[in-house]
Amino acid sequence: MSQVQTSTAVRQVAIVGNPNCGKSTLFNALTGLRQKVGNYPGVTVERKTGRFRGSHGEPMELLDLPGSYSLQVRSPDEAVARDVLLGRRPETPRPDVVIAVVDASNLERNLYLVAQLLDLGLPTVLALNMVDVAEANGIRIDVDGLSRELGVPVIPMVASKGVGLVELKQALSREPLPKPTVLPPVPEAINEEAIALARELPVSREVAIPEALLLLTLHDEAIADLAEGETERVRKAQARLREAGIEPLSALVEARYGWIGEVCERTLQRPGDDLSRLTLTDRLDQYLTHRLWGWVAFVAMMGLMFFCIFTVAQGPMDWIDGSTAAAQEWVTKAMPESELRNLLVDGVLAGVGGVVIFLPQILILFFFLGLLEDSGYMARAAFIMDRVMASVGLHGKSFIPLLSSYACAIPGIMATRTIENRKDRLVTIMVAPLMSCSARIPVYSLMIAVLLPASSGWAKAGVAISMYALGTFMAFFMAWVFKKTLLKSETPMLLLELPPYRLPSLRSVALRMVERGGIFLKRAGTIILALSILLWALATYPKPADGVDESDALAQSYAGRMGHLIEPTIAPLGYDWKIGIGLIASFAAREAFVGTMSIVYNVEGDVDEDATPLQETMRNETRADGTPVYTPLVCIGLMVFYVLAMQCISTVAIVRRETASWRWPLFQIIYMTALAWVCAFLVYQGGRLLGFQ
Amino acid sequence: MSTATENSIPLPQLPLGGKGRITRFEASPQNRSRLFEMGLTPGATVELVRIAPLGDPIDFKIRGYHLSLRRQEAEGIFVVPLS
Numbered sequence: 001m002s003q004v005q006t007s008t009a010v011r012q013v014a015i016v017g018n019p020n021c022g023k024s025t026l027f028n029a030l031t032g033l034r035q036k037v038g039n040y041p042g043v044t045v046e047r048k049t050g051r052f053r054g055s056h057g058e059p060m061e062l063l064d065l066p067g068s069y070s071l072q073v074r075s076p077d078e079a080v081a082r083d084v085l086l087g088r089r090p091e092t093p094r095p096d097v098v099i100a101v102v103d104a105s106n107l108e109r110n111l112y113l114v115a116q117l118l119d120l121g122l123p124t125v126l127a128l129n130m131v132d133v134a135e136a137n138g139i140r141i142d143v144d145g146l147s148r149e150l151g152v153p154v155i156p157m158v159a160s161k162g163v164g165l166v167e168l169k170q171a172l173s174r175e176p177l178p179k180p181t182v183l184p185p186v187p188e189a190i191n192e193e194a195i196a197l198a199r200e201l202p203v204s205r206e207v208a209i210p211e212a213l214l215l216l217t218l219h220d221e222a223i224a225d226l227a228e229g230e231t232e233r234v235r236k237a238q239a240r241l242r243e244a245g246i247e248p249l250s251a252l253v254e255a256r257y258g259w260i261g262e263v264c265e266r267t268l269q270r271p272g273d274d275l276s277r278l279t280l281t282d283r284l285d286q287y288l289t290h291r292l293w294g295w296v297a298f299v300a301m302m303g304l305m306f307f308c309i310f311t312v313a314q315g316p317m318d319w320i321d322g323s324t325a326a327a328q329e330w331v332t333k334a335m336p337e338s339e340l341r342n343l344l345v346d347g348v349l350a351g352v353g354g355v356v357i358f359l360p361q362i363l364i365l366f367f368f369l370g371l372l373e374d375s376g377y378m379a380r381a382a383f384i385m386d387r388v389m390a391s392v393g394l395h396g397k398s399f400i401p402l403l404s405s406y407a408c409a410i411p412g413i414m415a416t417r418t419i420e421n422r423k424d425r426l427v428t429i430m431v432a433p434l435m436s437c438s439a440r441i442p443v444y445s446l447m448i449a450v451l452l453p454a455s456s457g458w459a460k461a462g463v464a465i466s467m468y469a470l471g472t473f474m475a476f477f478m479a480w481v482f483k484k485t486l487l488k489s490e491t492p493m494l495l496l497e498l499p500p501y502r503l504p505s506l507r508s509v510a511l512r513m514v515e516r517g518g519i520f521l522k523r524a525g526t527i528i529l530a531l532s533i534l535l536w537a538l539a540t541y542p543k544p545a546d547g548v549d550e551s552d553a554l555a556q557s558y559a560g561r562m563g564h565l566i567e568p569t570i571a572p573l574g575y576d577w578k579i580g581i582g583l584i585a586s587f588a589a590r591e592a593f594v595g596t597m598s599i600v601y602n603v604e605g606d607v608d609e610d611a612t613p614l615q616e617t618m619r620n621e622t623r624a625d626g627t628p629v630y631t632p633l634v635c636i637g638l639m640v641f642y643v644l645a646m647q648c649i650s651t652v653a654i655v656r657r658e659t660a661s662w663r664w665p666l667f668q669i670i671y672m673t674a675l676a677w678v679c680a681f682l683v684y685q686g687g688r689l690l691g692f693q
Numbered sequence: 694m695s696t697a698t699e700n701s702i703p704l705p706q707l708p709l710g711g712k713g714r715i716t717r718f719e720a721s722p723q724n725r726s727r728l729f730e731m732g733l734t735p736g737a738t739v740e741l742v743r744i745a746p747l748g749d750p751i752d753f754k755i756r757g758y759h760l761s762l763r764r765q766e767a768e769g770i771f772v773v774p775l776s
Contacts, residue, residue: 069730069731070730072726072730105757106757106758107757108732108756108757108758109731109732109755109756109757109758112730112732217726219722219723219725219726220722221722221723222723249725249726249729250725250729250734250735253729253730253734254734254735254736257732257734257737257756270757285743289743289745289746289752290746291746292746294746295746383745383750383752383761384745384746384747386745386749386750386761386763387745387746387747387748387749387750388747390749390763493724493727493762493763493766494750494761494762494763494766495727495728495731495760495761495762496750496760496761496762497758497759497760497761498752498759498760498761499758499759
């Protein structure tokens with residue numbers, strides 16, 4: 001019975017590799033859209049799995065482990081990879097086979113992790129990725145020789161083009177799966193201690209030795225965090241080795257790199273050490289990290305990205321806008337006048353349509369972020385920006401979470417888990433939502449259209465970039481303040497790899513766009529839909545007596561009363577109570593502002609006037625004295641408010657989860673709202689003092 | 694052996710494009726273990742490739758790949774210059 005079960009059970013495959021080895025590309029190439037993203041229970045590491053079929057059509061389950069340079073643990077991220085491979089996590093079975101992805105053009109360092117994987121004794125297949133790049137750099141690899149030396153199957157691949165996938169699947173489908181036949185060398189004295197220590201460990205025999213090796217090479221501070229008896233045993237074993245003149249970690253690492261050096265010597269032909277021979281990456285880096293051209297390229301790339309977000313997206317956006325209006329018209333004609341019809345037209349369609357319209361811009365943003373990451377440019381951006389990060393006491397590693405926060409603060413905050421120092425991680429989490437995320441795009445876009453109706457794409461992009469710059473500057477400034485006051489600590493070491501440039505895989509980039517676009521639409525279909533219905537109800541009820549005109553009816557509605565209630569606090573910013581309704585709605589999600597304003601003005605106006613785009617309605621909106629509501633100062637001040645305020649329930653929830661307390665998210669809401677109010681106040685009142693409108 | 698150690702200089706003092714062989718470290722145990730695993734072991738050859746536009750960090754070539762470190766940490770890695 002049990003035999004039948006094992007042969008029909010879905011084979012569990014884990015994919016492991018260094019950062020930048022093309023691991024995600026291979027994961028995407030194997031699984032396509034059949035992916036699931038979740039979380040490991042107990043920790044906050046993303047758990048990504050997918051399904052694919054082996055070479056006989058049998059289903060396999062692929063688990064993407066976080067990329068790391070070593071199985072030695074220094075952050076929660078790395079602990080997950082190690083624990084899964086050692087079979088320590090209850091929800092994840094120990095994998096049946098491991099795909100070790102290595103970058104063929106950077107074999108030496110990549111093989112260090114492979115040596116640790118071989119220690120584990122699990123069936124392993126080496127995916128020798130990016131052999132095309134290695135060849136272009138003049139590196140020739142003897143694949144059969146490498147397979148003999150490492151004792152595992154080696155599959156040459158170009159994952160981005162699908163080269164080698166068939167062979168990889170064949171290797172994964174073998175029955176039975178071969179175990180590695182080579183054990184990387186361990187210095188004799190360390191080996192003896194490892195065997196002795198392994199006997200004392202409360203784990204199964206097959207994982208005891210690799211576990212003991214990892215324990216023996218832990219640094220002192222980490223040993224202190226072990227279980228009590230274990231700390232003692234590991235300290236004693238290390239002390240015995242040191243007495244014999246052996247520093248456990250350096251001896252083991254040196255032995256490993258020595259062995260890797262020999263393996264490479266026998267299987268790798270490198271181009272002669274000729275300095276005149278520059279790879280394409282070297283030549284590109286001469287410009288892209290140049291003290292002048294590097295900045296020019298950086299600014300140009302950011303400029304191009306935002307220019308495309310505001311011009312290329314226009315066509316599809318007009319189309320979505322037209323479709324929404326057509327749907328509203330159709331419902332109006334098809335249904336008799338009723339509360340339900342009003343709910344559909346003024347609530348659901350106006351609210352959700354007003355947000356979905358920004359899908360094209362969000363897709364374009366993720367397209368560019370995907371290109372920058374996959375091409376290897378992101379690391380250069382971190383390289384030239386690190387000094388700036390250092391000036392506020394942060395780290396190049398905080399740059400990536402902050403950069404991701406341009407897309408969405410949630411993945412950005414989740415990306416802070418690679419920061420080992422707790423205080424630095426908190427600082428990064430505290431300031432990440434100041435980076436302008438994609439949910440602000442709808443707000444900026446609408447306000448820019450109100451502010452500059454007839455200007456060129458460049459002028460609009462210029463305003464948008466200023467808002468992004470303000471958010472970025474404030475994130476840095478607040479990080480500096482926090483590092484000086486609440487969260488004082490030393491800046492940890494930066495280790496930044498500059499991978500070779502490569503052509504991004506469009507498939508990979510497209511998959512990420514679909515994934516992120518899906519998340520956005522899901523929000524539009526759930527949170528925003530619910531908010532839209534709620535707001536419509538708040539803006540419609542209580543029903544006015546007959547004969548009261550439309551705008552008085554809105555003023556007397558629940559929403560109108562709430563807007564009036566907060567009006568005194570926002571009047572100094574130049575906002576009226578209708579904008580107040582938008583601000584209240586935005587505390588759940590920023591993009592709700594747009595939907596809310598279109599509901600507010602739709603409820604107020606006649607259904608027949610729906611054809612007027614929202615920005616024109618807003619531009620024509622006047623106060624009681626006949627002056628326009630949306631003066632340039634109000635438009636700019638409102639954007640500044642949205643740059644700085646904490647208005648996102650999902651982010652609050654994630655900060656609560658990541659910091660495991662309500663203290664930090666509450667502090668974040670308070671400081672960001674205060675900052676937003678003060679800055680919007682300065683824009684509006686300061687601008688008026690200077691004679692602007 | 695001892696003369697090699699005496700002749701060693703901090704890594705950032707290599708000229709641009711200059712190479713050196715690693716002799717010893719002055720770093721916290723945690724940082725040292727990180728550097729080791731990244732392939733910066735005693736005896737390995739490093740090349741100083743470029744310095745970031747704002748003067749920090751510094752990009753090195755080690756074991757065929759590019760790694761950037763901040764000046765402050767690179768100061769703790771000592772090398773014997775190779776001509």
